[in-house]
Amino acid sequence: MSDTMTRWWPRLGRVAVGLLLVVLLIAPLYVQEFWLRTGFAVFAAIVGALGLNLLVGTTGQLSLAHAFFLAVGATTYSYVSGSPGGVATKIDGLGWPPLVGLVLGVLAAGLAGLLFSPIAARLRGIYLGIASLGLVFVGQHLLNTWTPVTGGFNGRTTPPFSLFGFSFTADHPYLAVVGVPFGPAERLWYLGLALAVAAMWFARNILRGRPGRALQTIRDSEVAASVMGVNVQGYKARVFLVSSMYAGLSGVLYALSIGSIAPESFGLAVSVQYLAMIVLGGLGSVVGAALGAAFVSALPLTFQQYADALPFVSDPGQGGATAGQAAAFLYGGAIVLLVLFEPAGLVGLARRLRRTSASDPRTAHPSPAPAGSTAKDHRP
Numbered sequence: 001m002s003d004t005m006t007r008w009w010p011r012l013g014r015v016a017v018g019l020l021l022v023v024l025l026i027a028p029l030y031v032q033e034f035w036l037r038t039g040f041a042v043f044a045a046i047v048g049a050l051g052l053n054l055l056v057g058t059t060g061q062l063s064l065a066h067a068f069f070l071a072v073g074a075t076t077y078s079y080v081s082g083s084p085g086g087v088a089t090k091i092d093g094l095g096w097p098p099l100v101g102l103v104l105g106v107l108a109a110g111l112a113g114l115l116f117s118p119i120a121a122r123l124r125g126i127y128l129g130i131a132s133l134g135l136v137f138v139g140q141h142l143l144n145t146w147t148p149v150t151g152g153f154n155g156r157t158t159p160p161f162s163l164f165g166f167s168f169t170a171d172h173p174y175l176a177v178v179g180v181p182f183g184p185a186e187r188l189w190y191l192g193l194a195l196a197v198a199a200m201w202f203a204r205n206i207l208r209g210r211p212g213r214a215l216q217t218i219r220d221s222e223v224a225a226s227v228m229g230v231n232v233q234g235y236k237a238r239v240f241l242v243s244s245m246y247a248g249l250s251g252v253l254y255a256l257s258i259g260s261i262a263p264e265s266f267g268l269a270v271s272v273q274y275l276a277m278i279v280l281g282g283l284g285s286v287v288g289a290a291l292g293a294a295f296v297s298a299l300p301l302t303f304q305q306y307a308d309a310l311p312f313v314s315d316p317g318q319g320g321a322t323a324g325q326a327a328a329f330l331y332g333g334a335i336v337l338l339v340l341f342e343p344a345g346l347v348g349l350a351r352r353l354r355r356t357s358a359s360d361p362r363t364a365h366p367s368p369a370p371a372g373s374t375a376k377d378h379r380p
Contacts, residue, residue: 051246
């Protein structure tokens with residue numbers, strides 16, 4: 001039974017992934033706009049969580065600067081693809097095509113990570129966390145004071161996204177599938193789904209290849225990695241670059257999701273939320289990062305949508321906990337429980353269930369040795 005289950009588990013996993021993709025592809029035909037917009041926010045969070053997971057979960061490099069790199073990507077996109085304007089506050093913009101703005105947003109975040117990588121390559125643990133924390137405060141200062149680019153304290157609106165004349169944030173050109181009109185929510189859903197799947201595929205290939213094995217060796221022991229010929233500082237710098245680019249793409253998607261950027265959208269709390277995502281899902285796991293991102297990012301939006309029906313949850317100023325506070329309590333408690341009982345996160349729980357179902361009860365009670373045989377005859 002154990003061998004049979006071991007052979008079937010990979011196949012069942014592939015079937016489950018295929019069914020999930022089918023469900024996600026047909027979801028815009030059946031679900032409401034709220035869930036489509038929540039799904040797009042989840043896809044944006046998945047991309048960012050994957051990047052942080054490569055850095056923290058796979059390499060063991062603590063970083064609190066993820067919010068800064070999200071801000072770099074979102075701000076670059078808004079400036080490059082936005083138009084000049086403003087009444088009380090003058091805002092600049094280049095007005096370039098949105099695709100160019102997206103690519104430059106990813107590259108700008110990667111460049112910021114590359115500039116910080118010499119520091120990241122020489123620090124580890126809490127020291128790197130403290131150093132990266134400084135980037136968040138630098139980012140907050142720039143977002144509040146670099147008004148022509150960022151919009152200052154009030155922020156600026158996010159430019160619409162289009163690709164070769166096809167708008168993802170408007171209804172033109174008109175598109176309907178099996179009689180269902182595809183508006184901005186449906187189009188953004190497919191955009192986010194495509195980018196999230198591509199990001200997961202790329203991260204999975206990194207982990208399965210030589211770079212992934214090198215990063216895991218660095219996480220376990222930098223001395224052992226150096227002895228094995230791994231360029232420790234080089235790999236730590238490169239993974240910081242890749243993680244920053246993931247964050248930049250996530251920042252662009254996040255800006256499209258909320259429709260504007262403002263300093264409070266990229267504070268320290270955002271970095272902590274991304275750490276919660278990868279801890280909940282399972283450090284070092286691509287699937288775990290996606291699960292954690294879905295849980296942490298969708299929970300506040302869901303609570304806000306159903307605040308009237310949930311106990312102790314209310315709108316701001318009504319006396320109860322707000323949706324964001326209730327969500328923080330819930331996934332905070334989930335983190336405590338997982339750290340106590342399953343440090344490997346949600347993926348660890350799935351692996352435990354897999355081992356339990358695949359185990360053979362007869363292995364716990366081995367058959368007695370034949371008569372006349374000795375223990376030495378059956379020694380492995």
